[in-house]
Structure formats: structure tokens, C-alpha cells
Amino acid sequence: MAAFDDGIAAAGHQQGQPRHQSTATGAEDVLMYHHPFNDGLFLNFTERLELLESEQREIGLRLRRHLQFFFMNPLDKYRIRQQFPFKLFLQVLKVAFVTVQLILFAQLRISHVDFLDETLTVMRHKFLKEWGDERDTRTYPPANGHYSVYTSDQIIQHFAHIVKAYYSIQNDSFAAFSYDTSVAQMPYQDVWDDELGKAHIVDEHQSLRRHIVFANIPPLRLCIDRIADVKIQNETYIFDINEENECFLLNFTQTEVDAVFRDPYTVRRLLVQRNITFRAEDALIVSKAFINFNLRTIHFSTLQNDQKPECYLIRLTISFDNSRHTGQIKVDLIATISYINLCNGRILQVNRFGLDTVVIALLDLFVLFMCLGSLFLCVRALVKGHLLKNTTHEYFDRAFGIRLSIQDKWEFINMWYAMIVVNDLLLIAGTVCKASIQFRDFDSALFTLTGVLLGLGVFLVFFGLLRYFTFFSQYNVIILTLRKSLPSILRFLVCAIIIYCGFLFAGWVIIGPYSLKFRTLGESSEALFSLLNGDDMFATFYTISDDNTIIKLFGTVYIYLFVSLFIYVVLSLFIAIIMDAYEVVKNRHNPNLAVQKSTLHEFLASSETPRADTDEARELFAADQLLRLESNWPLLRNWFGLLPLRRNQRMNNGNNNGRWHSHGRSGGGAFGTTFADAIARRFSTSNNVGTGGGGVGAGPAPFFDYQSFENTTELSRASTHNDVSVLGRGDADDGERRGEAIIH
Secondary structure (H helix, E strand, O other), X not given: OOOHHHOOHHHOOOXXXXXXXXXXXXXXXXXXXXOXXXXXXXXXXXXXXXXXXXXXXXXHHHHHHHHHHHOOOHHHHXXXXXXXXXXXXXXXXXXXXXXXXXXXXXXXXXXXXXXXXHHHHHHHHHHOOOOOHHHOOOOOOOOOOOOXXXXXXXXHHHHHHHHHHHHOHHHHOOXXXXXXXXXXXXXXXXXXXOOOOEEEOOXXXXXXXOOOOHHXXXXXXEEEEEEEEEEEEOOEEEEEEEEEEEEEEEOOOHXXXXXXXXXXXXXXXXXXXXXXXXXXXXXXXXXXXXXXXXXXEEEOOOOOOOOOOEEEEEEEEEEEEOOOOOOOEEEEEEEEEEEEOOOOOOOXXXXXXXXXXXXXXXXXXXXXXXXXXXXXXXXXXXXXXXXXXXXXXXXXXXHHOOOOOHHHHHOOOOHHHHHHHHHHHHHHHHHHHHHHHHOOOOOHHHHHXXXXXXXXXXXXXXXXXXXXXXXXXXXXXXXXXXXXXXXXHHXXXXXXXXXXXXXXXXXXXXXXXXXXXXXXXXXXXXXXXXXHOOOOHHHHHXXXXXXXXXXXXXXXXXXXXXXXXXXXXXXXXXXXXHHXXXXXXXXXXXXXXXXXXXXXXXXXXXXXXXXXXXHHHHHHOOHHHOOOHHHHOHHHOOOOOOOOOOOOHHHHHOOOOOOOOOOOOOOOOOOOOOHHHHHHHHOOOOOOEOOOOOOEOOOOOOOOOHHHHOOOEHHHHHHHHOOOOOOOHHHHXXXXXXXXXXXX
16 A cells, blocks of 8 residues: 555656656646645645545545534534533523622622721821811812921921820720730830839730720830931031931830820920930931831621621821921821731620521532633633644645644634633632632732632623624624724734823923823823823813923923824724724625635635534534544543543554454454554655555654544445455445444
8 A cells, every 4th residue: 555655646646756746747637735825726625635545535524524513603513413512501600600709799898998998087087187078088189288297396296196096096986996905916025114113914805995004005116217317517418328217115104195195295305205306407317207006996887798797907107208308298197907816805706607608608619610610611622622723734734735824723722712711710719719708818918819800700701701692793793893903903003002102201201290190100191091082181281380381381282292193193093993894894795805715714615514403414523423632632531421432442453463354244343453543554754664464664653643533434444445355245235225333
């Protein structure tokens, strides 16, 4: 039997001639292998398959059927196979249950964030001396400037206000605030009581609302960032800019605190006694000052059924920022709120796990298993597509001398499945984080991470539903328009982004110091993007300071030019690109339109696909008429019984020395070697082919697993091999009548 790589006799090739050369007598019948578009024409794959030997032709026919079935939409596949659409079913279930899960989590997170914001508001009103209600609402442009102090007396007054508010927190606040009396939160040293004359360790089990004796109140902690020294010699400033950081425990006695309540300026004397000064000559030395202390509170709301009492630790830092040394000292309060198990006494919960908690836990568990199942099915489909791509590429290269283009290879990658894999991973990670939150791990960063994961996951889940509308031309306009216009949009955006970046950096550098909207690079980009939509134009003109006439003039011209270029030119061209794509999609059935050509599409179109609801289609695309790609990956087999188990015929027929034999009906119709072995011999790169026995010489193994083709019927094996010995001459007609005897 002639080897495949020696040529195709029917095409006029001679033994020993180069593969890509044709004889003089048969040149008109042969197409160049490595040129799929000879003289601008496509290969006639039907004719090319006829030129191949019977075994190779059978492989090509099976491959074409498999490709046609692979690129069918799920609706046609269901009509042919009548198999339950697990992936579609899971996606619909995911939309319903993940949406419910997200709604429940959103309610929990909104309650948590509201608690954090309201607690921060209370802390600012309590510890910042002149904080007003108008500062609680964020407006743009802001009605007030930075909360600041400007004199040393104001600094002392604010210090005194913090001391009074801290030591009266349990008496004045209409909330469950208490001191953090755990030793673990005070690593610096024990609390010293001047009246007792000794150090003491506070009791960590003090009640949250019970009055704590003064001696057990943890002291405030003051930290100061400064440079080493500033000296003036002969009217010359000498700076020692080495940075220093000092921290002090403000161990005020009850007598000293009472004195502060009577006269706030007593704090200045108490600080001087501890070698802490805020005089005018310290303005160039002190950069920042921080007052740190901790509080505890309980959060409980009766508005939610699943809300349980929760203990929180509030770490407060009040900063006085003098780093610019301009005389304006900006004051800010930073609160870090974290969940803790112990809140100066344990909370008694009668029903630790209520019905709502159980339902939410079951919902999370159900979503987790659904996502795992969907992930497995989609990864399995992607792997099968990858195996089919490799098989197709190898067959085209060996049989036709054609290599698939990058565009054809991308056809095998279903980006919808890839997106489903991503959203499944996001939902799995988000569900795990949400489960930890349900068990009272109330970390703000974990809340944020969970919200991002679940939000992106749900977005992709809903976006993935658009795939099923692509099967109906009336509902597919958006997807087809975006797909058609995306390459042109990306090329257009390259130039548009370059122009945008030029405006961005120029506006930030030139206008930034004189306009609130261009103060940072991010704010500059936000301002320009708002101008793209025609928003807030007058305010942008107005916020540019009039102090510098040149900057005011430049800013005016800058905004006029940006608006004119981007709104009237760039956006108009952007819309025109989308409209052109829409016109193409709308007229996609116009026969005058150019059809996208590719080797893969031409190969699929070389045989007409029958209607999906016919018996012909069911017989043609039956599982035993396609390739067995799952044999290359064991995990692809036997999931929920979708793919039947197959016996390994090589174990039963491995001792027949590579011959094709006829065993008659009593032998079950089995051959000496499997069909895959014969195909492997046909596609072996070695030309050392034995005679008579059909043994294959040593050579590299083919790229793909030819065991994929071993599910061939007895009749098809006989017809493709053109060997009458396979079927007895007396049984040939009977074999044709039977036609369905499966080789096993």
C-alpha cells in the first residue's frame, strides 16, 4: 500500500517527485498544496477529497461532519441529539439564584456601610471642635474649605476639646460607646495612676455601659513628626532636615482632666510639663501631630431579619497637618472600624442560627455548586474545541498541505464560554468571601472585595445571556454591530487616545494649580470626560482663577478647542463607524456584499448541511459518525452519562501483527488492528512501509490521536479500505443490506 506522503496517484503525482510539484500530464488537475487561494480561487475541497485515498477521504468526511456539528448553534444540536442542554439550564438557574444572592448581600453591605458612615459622622461631631452639619454633605463644588486651624491657641483649644470629649464619651453620647480596655490594644506600657502611686493593668472585661473608674480609662497617645532642628545665625536659617518621630502617653490624672474642663488652656501647661510645645517658633519644626485612641461599640439594627448584635473596635486618629508650613494646619479625623468577638462583655444570642441564616447559607451553597458545574462544562467545551482545532490543523497540513490561518484557529475558541469561565471563577471566589462574612468576619476590605467579585460576576452572567439571542436575527443587532465595528473602533481609539492624552497632560500642568477641577491627573481626566458629554461647561470656565490673566486666557482657548475637536469631530466619527457597521449588519443578506472567505469556512461549505430536524441529520451527525476527541482527555468522558464508555480495542487486537483480517460473522466482525492503527500508518512521516503485512516503519507519532476514528462501522471500513477480504464475497451484499454492524 502506497504511503500518503509519496503522493496521490489519482492527481498525477509520480513516486519520488517533490510533494509540491505536478507532472506535465496532470498539472491542470492539481492545486498547489500550500496555496489555498490559487489565482484568487478557493480550493474545491469536494474534488480534493475525491483525490485522496479512501481511508484519508473517510477521515476528511468525518472531520467535516464533526466541524459542521461543532459550529452549529445549541438549538440545532438539541434538535439533532435531543440531549438535555445542561449549559443553558445552568446559565438560566445562575441568573435567578445569583441575582437573589446579590440582592441579599447588597442589603447587608448597605447596612454595614451606613453604620460605618454614621459612626464616622458621630466621631467628627464629637471630637472636632467646630465641625458643622453642612460639612456632612458632600457637595461640588464644596461650600466650605478644608477644616483647619491657624493659630497656636486654636491648636490648644482643639486639644482641650478632644480631651474633654474622650473622657466624657460614656456620659454625653447617646450611643453604646466605651473605652478599649483590653491590654492587647495598649502595647506601649501600663497605665500609671498618680493618685495611687503605682501602675495598674486594666480589666478587659469591663462592661460596655457600666461606668469605668477613671483609673481604668486608657490614656490618649500623641505622636509628633518633626525635623531635627532649625537655627538662625547671622540672619541665616540653618535646617537640620533629619526626620524625627516622638510619641507620648498623655497620662492625665482626674484632677488634671477636671482642670481642663474648667479652663481649656490648662492643656498648654500640661503639655509643657511633658516637654510638648506648640509655639510660633515651632512652626518650621513640627510637620504633623497625631492623637490616637481606641473605642468600642455595638452595632445592632432591627430593620433586617438576619441582623445580629456585632461588636466593633474603632481606631481613631486625629491629625494636624502642617507639612506645607504655610500657617494653615489641616485637621482631619480618620476612623478604622473592625469587627471583634469581645465587646467588654459577651452578647447573649438566644437563636444563634435563625431561619434566615440557614436559608442564606443554603443559597450560597447552591450557587457554589451551580458555578462549579457550569465551570466544568465550559472548560470541557473549550478543551474539546482546542483538541478539534489541533486535529483540523494537522489534517489540513498532512492531507491538503494547508496551514490554518490565525483567524481560522480563533474560530475554535468560543469566547462566550471563556467569559462564562471567568464569571464562574468570580462568583465562586465571591461566594466563599460572602460565606466568611456570614460567619461574622466583618472586615471592610473583605466587604469591598466580595462586592466587586459578585458584582462583576453578575454583570458577566447577564451579559452572557446575550449569546442565546444571537440565534435569532431579530434580536442579534447589538451583538453583530459591536462585533463588526470593534476592529474599526479600536483602530480609531488609538489616535483618539493620543490626542486625549495631549490635552490631559497639558491641562493638568498648566491649569491644575489654578482650577479645582484640574488639581490632580485623575481629576483632570474626569473633567475632560465630562466635557465630552457637554456637562458642566460653564462651571469649568468659571473655576479657572482670574488671578493669572495668561492662565485664564489659555484655559478659555483650551476648553474651546477641546470641546470643538472632540464633540464635533471625534464623537461624530465614532458614531459614524458604528452606523456603518449597523448598515452592514442590516443588509447582511444582500448578495452583492462580499462574503468573508477563509479555508475553514470553505471546507465547511463544501458539503451542504441538512436541516436539523430531519432523520438524515440525526443519522449523519450521530456520535459514531464523528470523531472521538474525548479519548485524548479522560475527564471529557462519562460526565453525567453524556458520553458512553468505550472499550479499548487495541488491548483485544494488539497481537494481530498489523493485518486486516476477515473473521466472518461468528467473529463479531473485528479486525486484526484498529482503524486508528491504519490511519496512523497512513499519516506516518516515515516512508518505510512493509509489503504484505502492512507494517509501519519507525517514525514520529502523528500529532493527534487517531483513536478518534476507531468507531467506524464494518461496512464503512470495508468500503473505505477497498478490500473485499474484509467482507466475504458472499456476505458483501448482506453487509450492504445490514450497513450498521458496529465494529467492537
